[in-house]
Amino acid sequence: MSSFNxxxxxxxxxxxxxxLFSNILHTPLSKGAMSTTTTTNQLFAQLGGRAMSKKKKKREAARIKKSEEQSKAFRKFVKYxxxxxxxxxxxADQKYLGRLVRRNVSALERGAKIDDFEVDxxxxxxxxxxxxELKSKKGKRLRKKMAFRVKDDDRKKEFDEKIQKGVISYPGLTPGLAPVDYNESDSE
Structure with a gap:
């Protein structure tokens, strides 16, 4: 048993x-003792072997998954x-058929591609x-918005008239005096 990994x-x-022995004993290294493969090459070979085993595992997992999907599809077909x-x-059979119909309809809606030129x-x-038709509805909505703006203009006029009469006060104006931000040099 070896203690090396x-x-x-x-x-x-x-x-x-x-x-170490060749340095201590002052002898040249024997070529037979030295291997032709380097450490790097050996490490690369080991890692390459792992990569191959990973690829094999992935292929095996894909093959198993494919066979499971095929068997599942076959069981569904037999049940149907x-x-x-x-x-x-x-x-229960009626519920199963209803679910199957809904699932198939949704699949058709998701991936509906029209091959016939006339139908397309x-x-x-x-x-x-x-x-x-939708565009014309948007135009109608704009006209309604414009109508509301006219009403808003009437409201604004009423508000301005109330301010002029002094029925309500407006922030920033002092009764009988100029506005707070009023500058005399601007009026001259």
Whole structure:
């Protein structure tokens, strides 16, 4: 049993010990003791092996997920054909069919693509017509807003008249005196 975590660390330790002995004993390093693969190459090989195993795991997980989806779809199909072919459907079967219809309708609404050219042209014409109707409604609203502005103008005139008569006071004006911000040099 080895106390090394990887072959790269074992190689590095052996190489360090061999260099130490060669320095102490003053002998040249033997080429047989030195391996042709470097530590970096060994580490790269180990990491590359891990990456391959990760890829294999991902492929396996994808394959399992795909097979589960296929089996789930098959079970749904079997249940649907069983419920559809029954002469009398129970309340649970009716609920199941209702849910299935709602789900299919929403899926169609989400991903509705029109392939037929004539149907697409008709759809565009109807949508343009609806947009024109909506635009005209916006114009009516603007006219109503303008009518309210006229009423607001009448209210403002009434307010100004009350101030002139002295029925109400307006902040910033002193009765019988000039406004607070009044400057005599401006009037000359």
């Amino acid at each position: 990887s072959s790269a660390s074992k190689y590095q330790a052996e190489n360090t010990v061999n260099k 054909t069983h419920v559809k072919n029954k002469a009398e459907k129970s309340e 042209e008709e759809f565009r014409a109807v949508s343009a017509e609806l947009l024109d």
